[in-house]
Amino acid sequence: MNSTYKVSVNKVFEFDVTEEDILKTDITSNLDTTHHVLLDNTSYHTEIVQSDFNAKQYTIKVNHNTYQVNIADELDARIKEMGFSIGSSKQVNAIKAPMPGLLLDIQVKTGQEVKEDDPLLILEAMKMENIILSPRDGIIKSISATTGDAVDKGQLLIEFE
Template identity: 60%
Template structure:
């Protein structure tokens, strides 16, 4: 028996799924993030409502019930047993200029809540416009530049709370 994944549902139920059983799952995509699943002659409607790819965490709606599902593969389990955490990336608290340039646009204000990948600022450098997207969800603590400012490499642009 080759365990492919450990699945934790709602921090209550824990399952070991074999690679073979996963490959035999009868699931058909009907729309983006929506599936029709047939298991032991019983049909299910499933929808992925949200996901956090780095944490391998998903919110899934099956029929009319919503579940939080966390999936771990053997490498994730081994890394955790060794005392490390996967996807424990460094928290980014500041955006600094990677090169000298000119601030062309600022899309946020102090105190504004932003989501990961929201546009924050555009820096013109070397005849190109460089958009800086938010590296994480958060709140803007300070903006150290204004539109039209010339900045040096490494200069603080935006800080998160």
């Protein structure tokens, strides 16, 4: 399988980069953060100025020009489609079923204050129990399902205030 990465530069330019593209690039490490890159017979001197590996955000200097780079893979795109992406997840106001299944337990009540990563509910799908955690701190505004309900993918389960 040939993975494709979505690379955003300065939030203006977007590129699709494949593993094949990466293999065609000649990269030599000079130090931990500096590299010499040879691509299409053009030489580049690069330095990783700052990196946030978890958010996949980097500040990179290429030939004395600085760029803000974000990298996303296929899994990141799928997570974003489900409404659980990093960064924007802090703005989530609703929890939807990530897959069809049976709602085994609801561990919160309307009006309850929750913290990020608190368990909200347990969803059984394909004979596995999936604990759905709170993506942010907040107060439960409403609960749209009850224990024992069969839910469809994308069905609204919980809303935050």
